[in-house]
Structures are given as structure tokens and as C-alpha cells.
Amino acid sequence: MPELPEVETVKNGLEPVMRGNRIKSVNVRRAGLRFPFPENMAARLTGNRVEGLKRRAKYILISLDSGEILLVHLGMTGRFTIYNGETGSGHVPGVFYHQSDIGAHDHVIFDMEGGETIVYADPRRFGIMDLFAQEEELTHPLLAHLGVEPLGNALTADFLNEAWRGRKMPLKAALLDQKTIAGLGNIYVCEALYRAGLSPRRAATTITAKSGPTKRLELLVRMVRDVIGEAIDAGGSSLRDYAHTDGELGYFQHSFQAYDQEGNACAKEGCGGTINRIVQSGRSTFFCPTCQR
DNA sequence: AGCTCGACCTGCACGC
């Protein structure tokens, strides 16, 4: 279920275990996920020290002292779990991962020199792993065309006013378009539009203006930042909780006001409407037709 | 050029 806040949480959970640690061995248990794994992936990872981790949109970039970057996307169902090794002093006291624990969906298993075992599992296999030289970070085909970060300085009402001028695409689809804003997913787009009181069906261009961004557009930008920021904060706190129970990263409970609330009363003061579910571009949209215009 | 939709996979919840 990873959207951007989950990916950020996963990256933050991997960081203390991976950074500065060396990859002792990698068990690659199938030929690929959504795409084939890069040539000789295990060999190219083995023996490397991890220099740093960062997130770009919903991608995690893990830089190695070989000069390469390991790119990871969690797809729909990808997850990392951190275990202690037999002799390790790792992240999760007392939780070990043995040969006999390897599950059908455990596709890539990293054994770290510090003793930790990091397992990538992904039942639907929509995830991605790739390896490329650090110089290619801006030209890599999966990264080159990404738009602005939702929490970055480049996401402004002025920016969207230009990007969306003349775009008849519904707001829902416009917000999901990774070439404009990179990293928004179905849940948080529903939530942001709900908070902003904007219909997901409204054409994006209708909240732009030649003279400058409309109040509606300014509010939407604020709501996008708010909802993503709050979810990252919630992930940060749940990460601390998870770290004491098991090593699983990236799944935490949110309270959504629109997403998956079909039939429930709209939570907005004095609205009295009901959350509806419609399908747009083949995906569920949840919204309140009474207060979202 | 802009936009929608199918395809890629497995698992789960639901109704009969």
C-alpha cells in the first residue's frame, strides 16, 4: 500500500540499518519483478558499503560505494522487513530470519555485515529494482520525467496554474500525473480534494486563471502539502512503534475522511452529504458531491 | 498532444 508517506517511512526505517553498513551477500530468488533485475545484480551489490538513502517520488535510491545506485520501487505490495542475523546487533532485538523462514514472496534477501537481514517481499511483483551509475540519476528513464515533489519548494500555486492551464483532464487525474507532481497516489489525492472542497471531476483548467492562481488552486496546494505532511508524521511515529515489535516497515494506520468511506456521512461541519464512490481512469475515487464542487 | 485504458500479478472479501 505504499504511497509517498509510506515510502518515506520505509526509507527512514532502512536508513539506520543500511547506511555505513556493508552488504555481505544478496540472495536474488527470481529473475525480476515488474522488469527483469539488472545484469548480475547480486554480484554488483555484494561487498558494497551503503553510502546513503534518499527518496524521489515513490522511489528509494540507495547509493553504494561502487558508484552505483540501487533504485527500488515498492509497487503496490512491496515491503521491507529487517531481521537480526544470528550474530547481529541489528534493529529488531530477538527477531531472526532463517533459511526455513523464506516465504514464497520473499524475492530479494540482503545479508548485511552488521548481522542484519533485510528482506524484500512483494506478492504482486509490481515493484522495481534497478542499478545504474550515480551520474545517470537525472537521465534514468524512470526518474527523468518526474515532476515536482509535493513537499518541495517547487510545488506552488503558480506552478500548477501554468501546468494546468488549458488542461481539460479532471483534477483527480491531473493530481495523479507523475510528470507534474511526482509521488501523489490515489488515497492522498482523494483526501486532498476532499479537504479543498473540490470535485475530482472538475477540469483542472477551471481552477487556473491567466491573471494568476485562483483561491481554489491555492487552497488545493495547501491541502496537498498538509495531507502528505501529516501522513509522514504519522508514519514516523508508527515506525518507532513497529521497530519494537517486528521489523516490518511501511504499513501504518491512517484515518481517512474520504478514501474508502463510501456511504459514510461527510465529516464536514454542516455538510450533511454522503461519501460516494465513482470510477475515474479505471480507479476508485471517493468524494462528497455535496461539498466538493 | 492530451487523455483513457489495458496490462502486469496475487490475494482477499464477497455473494451464491
Add this chain to the structure above:
DNA sequence: TGCGTGCAGGTCGAGC
């Protein structure tokens, strides 16, 4: 209990 159907948090690329 078993089976069929539809649905799922992503995104690339074909085709209108």
C-alpha cells in the same frame, strides 16, 4: 466449502 467475480495503495505504453 467451493467457486466465480470484482477489487486493491502503481505506472508504463498502446491506441484513440
